[in-house]
Amino acid sequence: MARLPLAALLLCGCAVLRAPWKPPELPQQAEHLEATTRDGWKISVIHYAGAGRPVLLLHGIVTNERNFDLDEKHSFARWLAAHGRDVYAMSLRGTGESQRPGLTQFDWDFDTYVTQDVPAAVQLVLQRSGAKELDFIGHSLGGMILYAALARGQQGIARAVTIGSPVGFRWGPRFTTWSSAAASTASHLPFISLTAGTLLALPALSWYPTPLALVLYNPQNMDPSVWESFLSVGVDDESPVLAAQAARWMREDRFLSRDGAVDYEQELRFVKTPFLVVAGKVDQLGFPPLVRRGFDALGSSDKTWLLVGEENGASADYGHMDLLLGERAATDVFEPILRWLK
């Protein structure tokens, strides 16, 4: 039994030693804005000035805007701005710099993101830029939020892109069982503290490709040091209410609102916005057949499917996080997206 505290001590020590002393910083020209939701949250929006129709970027689950801007070499936001686009990257409530006056209660669900955070951010971007419409790019859960927002009639979006965003929830039986059990367990916690847990486990997560890391990225495309850097700044805590909602999605294989009244997959048939749906060939979370369900459900007449893999001309088969942070993502992912937006 004496080994357990010793191991914990070593792990903590390693975490302290291995954690970057100074996280990668945002560029000086990035401007920090805030959008206020109807229920009082201040949603953080980072602005990378450019020209033309603005682009709003939305991150995935348990991450924040750093998903799109880790550092100079791994930044979709800076890359888009350098290619002439006016870019805004938002952080959902409870993540990044978004905050609420007073004590934070982790009581929000998926629909709160859709009905509160997204409308506030869209309004801010349109007001700030003076544009009538914006382009919206969502990664992972961010893409699912984009689907749901459009299914609920969100206005002001000219062209939409989802990256690795599943609409079905049946992976193989083992992963489905494991992830459903994890979400159900997490739903009983007061809040899901991933920030502290990630820092503690940083050495184990970054020194070699652990099974968890392999679920999240393809090591052929992303150096473990980039992954480590992302874990130190890009991971945030999550609401257990959202975990309960996600557990239901996986149990029933249906993309439902929390009260079950809206089946977002069914409602997508009414969405006519031009859409680009991007999937990574070996993405374990945004498993291509499950991402494809969203593409198939869309009612848009102008919709394009992009599977990022070697057989489609990419330098490698892409996993979940390397779609944004991969060493060659600019060529394999960003360029096709920018071409489509144009």
Add this chain to the structure above:
Amino acid sequence: VILALLLALTGGRVYAARFEARNAQVAVWRYAAAGERSGPPVVIFGELGFDNSTVAPLAKALQQRGREVFTPDWRGTGQSTPGPDTEGLEAIFLGDARAALESALRETGAPCAQLIGLGLGGAAVWMLADKACAIVAINVPVRWETPNEAVKLLRGAWPDVLSQHFGNRDAGELILGVPARERHGVGHVTPALTHDVAEWMQGGPLAQRISAAVDKVKTPLLVVSSPRDNLVHPEHALALRQPHDTIVLSRIEGYAREETHLPVPRALFPEVAAWLASH
């Protein structure tokens, strides 16, 4: 005694017969059950352009578990004679595959068989589903609705290059890119077959017939897909609209790697056998 001798001499594989099927002599191999026979017969359809070698290891594994297994050599491969150049995919699905199924039902007296399909040839399971008690589809396309460069290339290459310029070249080289040293059991592909496969991929009338056949399937279904299959993508193989069980051959599901189109990993055999036993 004769059966035991045959088993000993052939390593467990018993040559059943050749059947006349739409202008070809189709060889159907029978893997007699080891020990006490259990369950209905199993008929396995391998990849197009190959004899039964793409599914023989799976057939042997099921045989060892007491299953009576039948599998054909597609026309022009293995012990089957080539058909006329004008015979294509329909001759394979409704000629060769049906002959194998009917021989299995006749030999065992069973009213239905459990069908296993692999790859493009495995799509025979959809066309013969009315005689199936259960179906396992391993990297079998349901619909070719996803445009991608590999399929585009094949679509272009099959009718124009394969049929007109290369004629009867080895299917393994042109269909799957299998290195020459690994090409076992490769046979000949007729121009009509290449034309039909191209039409299937392009969503022509044949594709619609196959899709309609898939949608009518009522029997229990197990769909197996390989994440790195660049020919039959997971979104091709998993595009079923009815309830089905799924196995994904990936690391997070406990397999050694992200599998490709061929070969079928041995780790899958026990899972397929267990699923068949429970259906």
